[in-house]
Amino acid sequence: EITGLPVGVTYTVTEQEANQDGYTTTSAGETGTIPDGGTTVTFVNNKPAPESKTGSLTISKTVTGEGDKTKDFHFTVTFDPADFDASKVVITKNGEPTDLTITGGKLEFDLKDGESVTVSGLPEGAAYTVTEDDYTSEGYTSSSTGATGVIPADGTAKAEFTNDKPAPKTGSLTVSKIVTGDGSDKTKDFHFTVTFDPADFDTSKVEITKNGQPTDLTITGGKLEFDLKDGESVTITGLPEGTAYTVTEDDYTSEGYTTTSAGETGTISDGEAKAIFVNNKPAPESKTGSLRISKTVTGIGDKNKDFHFTVTFNPANFDTSKVEITKNGKPTDLKITGGKLEFDLKDGESLTITGLLVGIAYTVTEDDYTSEGYTTTSAGETGTIPDGGTTVTFANDKPAPKTGSLTVSKTVTGVGDKTKDFHFTVTFDPADFDASKVTITKDGEPTDLTITGGKLEFTLKDGEKVEITGLPVGVTYTVTEQEANQDGYTTTSAGETGTIPDGGTTVTFVNNKPAPESKTGSLTISKTVTGEGDKTKDFHFTVTFDPADFDASKVQITKNGEPTDLTITGGKLEFTLKDGEKVEITGLPVGVTYTVTEQEANQDGYTTTSAGETGTIPDGGATVTFVNDKPTPPPSSTPTTPPPTTEPTTPPPPSSTPGDTPKTGDGSLLGLWVMLAVCSMSCAVWTGLSVAKAVPKKNRHH
Secondary structure (H helix, E strand, O other): OOOOOOOOOEEEOOOOOOOOOOOEEEEEOOEEEOOOOOOOOEEEEEOOOOOOOEEEEEEEEEEEEOOOOOOOEEEEEEEEOOOOOHHHOEEEEOOEEOOOOOEOOEEEEEEOOOOEEEEEEEEOOOEEEEEEOOOHHHOOEEEEEOOEEEOOOOOEEEEEEEEEEOOOOEEEEEEEEEEEOOOOOOOOOEEEEEEEEOOOOOOOOOEEEEOOEEOOOOOEOOEEEEEEOOOOEEEEEEEEOOOEEEEEEOOOHHHOOEEEEEOOEEEOOOOEEEEEEEEEOOOOOOOEEEEEEEEEEEEOOOOOOOEEEEEEEEOOOOOOOOOEEEEOOEEOOOOOEOOEEEEEEOOOOEEEEEEEEOOOEEEEEEOOOHHHOOEEEEEOOEEEOOOOEEEEEEEEEEOOOOEEEEEEEEEEEEOOOOOOOEEEEEEEEOOOOOHHHOEEEEOOEEOOOOOEOOEEEEEEOOOOEEEEEEEEOOOEEEEEEOOOOOOOOEEEEEOOEEEOOOOEEEEEEEEEEOOOOOOEEEEEEEEEEEEOOOOOOOEEEEEEEEOOOOOOOOOEEEEOOEEOOOOOEOOEEEEEEOOOOEEEEEEEEOOOEEEEEEOOOOOOOOEEEEEOOEEEOOOOEEEEEEEEEEOOOOOOOOOOOOOOOOOOOOOOOOOOOHHHOOOOOOOOOHHHHHHHHHHHHHHHHHHHHHHHHHOOOOOOOO
8 A cells, every 4th residue: 555645646557467377367447547545456366276187097807727616706896096076086997887986085996807886077197006805725826917007188097917726737537447367257346436536626627537438427525436347448638737646446356356456546737647446356166156036016016917027147158967957846948057046036036046056146136117107125135146045135116106185066046957967077087097996985984886987977955966986196187077167157167177186186166147137117005095084094014925035125115205224034024004095115036925914904894805915026016005994974863662562553545535635835744754764764773783783794805
């Protein structure tokens, strides 16, 4: 602030750094004249924030060698500084949006072979470090480029990670068999087991051949089992280098073999390991023994059935001249030919072969009877003839087949005839099963129904059922009803086709016959009182309907056109009517019969007549009328005592004399005439009353 300047002096203010170094300079009042008082000059320098540039970072994964290309590898990216604005950062995986977020300057994610994550919108100059979890314990070797760096402006930094898992070195193992000695069987299978340690190595690339040919042998749980004859070998390739192995052969000393071996244990190296087994069996001494084969049939098997057997001897060319063959202790003409013997045995039978050279190998086989339901178990069926004898047992069991039941039930609803017989047919497949053990009951009672040709026919009424037990499990069935959806019935069923289970199943048939659409009519009862009857008197009426159980819920009853609370109960309706009143009943089912009775009919001097009091409700309406008449009583008078004479005195005939004719206005004979008329009327009334008392009342109610 400069004070004391002379008024009128001009001034100019300039700024040396105006509009330099990124500043924009604006000013006001920078030139002028000093006024009387003072003036102000303002300068404003603005330097906008520099435009923020961004870049991207892409992290990619490659798996090589024997590595698992579906495996997730875990990554962490650390940014510095950590507190940059991450709100505008976009993170995609394989080009697709993700819900990954940077928190506290860190980002974590997983990548498989061929996948990548791109983080865009990162501040230019931000430092990053990408690390991957350590997978060396799983055999991976990791290499990377661009794992650390700085985010470039308008560009993409790349961090590429490669995990390599080299294929392990492998070797092979060959197990071979040599059989020596005159007593040995060079066609015999000798059983071997190879055990590997560790047991959990990858066997997917192991190949196993026998005599140079592929096999379906597999290593399971670190073990391999197989058989070898003389001169045969098994070679296992692709075994991991360093795997330990042990080869063992079953013990055949009881059969006269002596076993020697070489290389039976060792470690797989980058090459071929060999295990050789030699089995020697010298020629046997010429001792003899016996072979006995016995047969047992159990369950429901046919004990009279012949089961066919074959005994094969090895060597086949031994001397059979001293061999004897008996069946059930009796000689036979059976012979061993070409080292084979064939024969049949029933349940409880046995065959004994004596004079067999000790050391000869034998195999007893029985034909396959599984298709007939037999399960065969045997003991000693293969072996070597000992000094003495040996026994082979064969047992054929035929278990009773599993059975189930089939229940067919019938229900009739609506207005259907619950006494009607509905005809059913059950068809079974296969049709030729044994029906002799099937039991058929109806409502729990035995029947004489039978299944013939795979079919069963029967009838059922409402509420009845047929139960078929003892059906073989697995037999299919179809149940049909002859009358289904006929005669106004709608038939629904459940379980009508299926397979007999171990237990039972139920088939239900429901035939519904809805009530026909009911037409309705009305009934009107009216009352009339005539004569001297009391027109204010209540006369009691009862209407009786038949049948009584019709649906009265839709019936409406009015009296003189007004609603009432009258109801039909148990097929009856009671009400009262005065003269001129009427009751109208609407909504009555057409065809219902009715009878209307009046309690006071022909009582208390009334004569009751009616019309339409019984009938049937028509399609429209019916009317019943009741009329009660009470006649006017005769005039009341005091009875006079009749004259003593039993016959009235006949007045003398009038005189024909003209002078005797009464003249008009002559009252001398008028009183007499009046008296005679009254007496005659009294006598008539008296006589009528006497007759009425003597005759009983008669109901004239029509």
